[in-house]
Amino acid sequence: MGDTEEVKLLGVWFSPYAIRPKIALRIKSVDYDYFEEDLFGSKSELLLKSNPVHKKVPVLIHNNKPILESLNIVEYIDETWNASGPSILPSHPHDRAQARFWSAFVDDKWFPALKAAAITKSEEAKEKGMKEVEGGLLQLEEAFVSISKGKPFFGGEAIGFMDICLGSFVGILKAREKLKGEKLLDESKIPFLCKWANEFLSDDTVKNVVPEIDKVVEFLGELEVRAQSAVSKT
Amino acid sequence: MASDEVKVIGAWASPFVMRPRIALNLKSVPYEFLQESFGAKSELLLKSNPVHKKIPVLLHADKPVCESNIIVEYVDETWSASGPSMLPSTPYDRAIARFWAAYIDEKWFPSLKSILKAEGEEEKKAVLAQVEEGNALLEKAFNDCSKGKPFFNGDHIGYLDIAFGCFLAWLRVTELAGGHKLIDEVKTPSLSKWAERFCNDPAVKPVMPETATLAEFAKKIFAKPPA
Numbered sequence: 001m002g003d004t005e006e007v008k009l010l011g012v013w014f015s016p017y018a019i020r021p022k023i024a025l026r027i028k029s030v031d032y033d034y035f036e037e038d039l040f041g042s043k044s045e046l047l048l049k050s051n052p053v054h055k056k057v058p059v060l061i062h063n064n065k066p067i068l069e070s071l072n073i074v075e076y077i078d079e080t081w082n083a084s085g086p087s088i089l090p091s092h093p094h095d096r097a098q099a100r101f102w103s104a105f106v107d108d109k110w111f112p113a114l115k116a117a118a119i120t121k122s123e124e125a126k127e128k129g130m131k132e133v134e135g136g137l138l139q140l141e142e143a144f145v146s147i148s149k150g151k152p153f154f155g156g157e158a159i160g161f162m163d164i165c166l167g168s169f170v171g172i173l174k175a176r177e178k179l180k181g182e183k184l185l186d187e188s189k190i191p192f193l194c195k196w197a198n199e200f201l202s203d204d205t206v207k208n209v210v211p212e213i214d215k216v217v218e219f220l221g222e223l224e225v226r227a228q229s230a231v232s233k234t
Numbered sequence: 235m236a237s238d239e240v241k242v243i244g245a246w247a248s249p250f251v252m253r254p255r256i257a258l259n260l261k262s263v264p265y266e267f268l269q270e271s272f273g274a275k276s277e278l279l280l281k282s283n284p285v286h287k288k289i290p291v292l293l294h295a296d297k298p299v300c301e302s303n304i305i306v307e308y309v310d311e312t313w314s315a316s317g318p319s320m321l322p323s324t325p326y327d328r329a330i331a332r333f334w335a336a337y338i339d340e341k342w343f344p345s346l347k348s349i350l351k352a353e354g355e356e357e358k359k360a361v362l363a364q365v366e367e368g369n370a371l372l373e374k375a376f377n378d379c380s381k382g383k384p385f386f387n388g389d390h391i392g393y394l395d396i397a398f399g400c401f402l403a404w405l406r407v408t409e410l411a412g413g414h415k416l417i418d419e420v421k422t423p424s425l426s427k428w429a430e431r432f433c434n435d436p437a438v439k440p441v442m443p444e445t446a447t448l449a450e451f452a453k454k455i456f457a458k459p460p461a
Contacts, residue, residue, distance in 0.1 A: 053337065053371065067329045069336060079325035093311035097299045104301055105285060139285060 007032035008061040010047050012039050013211055014219055016111075016168035017070040018058040023164050024074045024088060026205040028081035040226075071103055074164055089161045095147075099154070102143050103165035110136040111169060118176075119227065133184065140166065141190040148192075152199045159203055167200040168210075175216035240265040241293040243279050245272065247451050249343075249400040251290040252441050253302040254309060256396050257320065259437035261313040272455075302400075303335055306393055320392040327379070331386070334375050335397035342368040343401060346416075349408050350456060358412070365416060372398065373422040380424075384431050391435055399432040406445040407452050 009025070009032050011018030025032055037047055037057050050059045050066035060067040060076065067076045078088040090096050113136065117129025147154050147162070154162035174197075176182045187194045200206055240258065242265050244251030258265050270276055275287055282291045282298035292299040292308065299308045310320040321328050345364040352358040379386045379394065386394040402417075409416050419426045433442055443451075 062326075065326055067326065068333050072329050072332050072336075075332070076325050076329045079328065093308050094294075094297060094299065096311065097304050097308040100304045100307070101299075101301055104304070 006061075006063055008035060009033070010035045010037055010044070010050065010059040010061070011057045012037050014039065014216065015057060016172060019168045019171075019210055020070040020164050021058050021060055021073040021077060022209045023159070023167075023205050024077040026209055027088060027159065028077060028085040030077070030081055030084065070168075071107070071161075071165060074161060078161075086158045087160075088155070088164070090155070098143075098147060099161045102140070102147075102154075102162050105136070106140070106166050106169070110140070114169075130182075134189070137184060137190050137193065141193045144192050144196060148196075153196065159200065159205055163196075163200060167197070167206065170197045170200060171210050171213060171216050172220075173197070174213050175220055178213065178217045179220050238295050239293075241268055242266070242290055243268045243270060243276070243282065243293070244290040245270050246441075246443060247448060248289060249404055250302040252400040252438075253396050254290050254292050254305040255441040256391070256400070256437050257306045257309040259440070260318075260320065260391060261309060261316040263309070263313055263316065303339070303393070303397060306396055310393070318390040318392075320387065320390075320396070322379075322387060322392070330375075330379060331392070331394040334372070334379075334386075334394055337368075338372075338398050338401075342372070346401065346405065346408060349412055350452070362412070362414060366421070369416060369422050369425065373425050376424050376428060380428075385428065391432065391437060395428075395432060399429070399438065402429050402433055403443050403445060403448050404452075407449045410445065410449055411452070 007025070007030055009018075009021055011022070011034065013036060022034075035044070035046065037044055043055055046061075047057065047059060048055055050061060051057075051068050054068065056068075058070055058073060060073045062076075062080070067073050074088060090099055110133065113129055113132040117126050117133060120126050120129065144154060148156070151157055153159050154166075159167070170185075173184050177185065185194050185197055201210065240263055242251070242254050242258070244255070244267065246269065255265075255267070268276070268278065270279060270289055279289065279291060280287055282293060283289075283300045286300065288300075290300075290302055290305060292305045294308075294312070299305050306320065322331060342365070345361055345368060348361045349358065349365060352361050376386055380388065383389050385391050386398070391399075405416055415421075417425050417429055432438055
């Protein structure tokens with residue numbers, strides 16, 4: 001762990017997945033060089049070389065070794081710089097399993113449902129999808145209450161793994177509210193998560209790391225225009 | 235005071251259920267296996283995994299842990315003193331193991347499943363090509379991770395061995411049905427040897443179904459008319 005440690009992060013400013021390692025690196029006060037990939041352009045040499053299997057961001061490159069997949073990267077950061085800041089994952093095996101379970105829920109069920117509902121042209125599918133998203137938020141509200149035990153974050157007093165995972169999507173939720181009037185962070189339905197979302201955004205490790213909501217609004221608007229004028233391709 | 239009892243809710247044919255069972259065997263942890271009946275979900279399952287209603291579920295002193303790979307990590311961490319570590323020792327090697335385990339679940343296994351469902355020669359060919367591409371990647375991953383040792387995890391079966399190895403019985407069934415070898419000494423020599431070592435390991439043998447038995451079961455479940 002000498003002074004010659006080189007840490008690079010390849011990301012895209014808008015990507016919630018790329019936000020995650022940024023927060024983790026902040027928590028551990030690790031300096032790094034950030035490389036912005038062109039969202040609509042071609043992928044850089046470095047990205048294609050570092051992630052030949054999926055060709056996706058984020059990628060963390062630590063002393064020339066690439067680490068892939070956002071939550072993997074967060075765990076890697078937590079383990080590698082374990083002495084440099086508070087623990088990101090809980091210490092007890094059962095709590096760790098819970099954190100991993102809920103983050104898998106967010107990434108494998110909840111956010112894909114939101115994405116699908118957002119891009120579908122079918123009103124029926126949209127309504128059904130949004131119901132699933134709202135249902136997911138209710139489940140996450142319940143999980144938050146049980147896991148946080150009255151503290152401000154899933155991780156307790158400080159931001160932890162599950163906060164980073166779900167928190168990375170808060171900007172999109174707030175932007176969609178401004179753009180579409182879609183109130184997913186509804187205080188009457190999920191009061192604890194709404195409070196948590198604001199605590200998350202104002203935390204020192206998150207402020208200045210997540211993009212400004214207005215920038216996200218503008219970008220989401222642009223995405224819609226592009227989707228309408230061309231066959232969309234992910 | 236809750237006992238330290240360990241239970242696994244699952245089904246004998248499920249590769250995902252095999253994962254926690256192998257992990258518990260590796261740590262010599264006795265457990266009760268609660269077999270779900272095919273086509274119906276028990277009260278206990280619905281109560282223990284209300285979010286996904288899926289197997290496997292590990293119950294440890296009545297506290298549920300869900301999602302097969304998450305359960306394996308939980309077993310490794312909880313009974314850390316009872317057997318060799320299932321994850322590599324360096325953060326980088328652990329990240330690699332998790333990466334490949336995710337690849338197997340998100341990309342490799344879905345393409346394996348599609349072989350059995352593929353209709354027509356064209357579709358079969360395309361899907362086979364996908365699986366073979368994945369196998370080539372995993373052959374390289376094995377060589378990189380094992381560094382000359384018998385398993386992905388080194389000297390002992392670990393997280394990634396379990397994540398991939400649990401599919402070997404289904405892989406053999408798919409090979410039989412398609413008349414096409416997927417993991418063999420020519421295309422994937424390292425994986426071929428690893429597969430044999432894995433299946434013969436005492437922690438794996440008791441929970442890995444015989445290919446013939448699984449093939450019969452597969453015929454039954456795939457014979458159902460489409461819904």
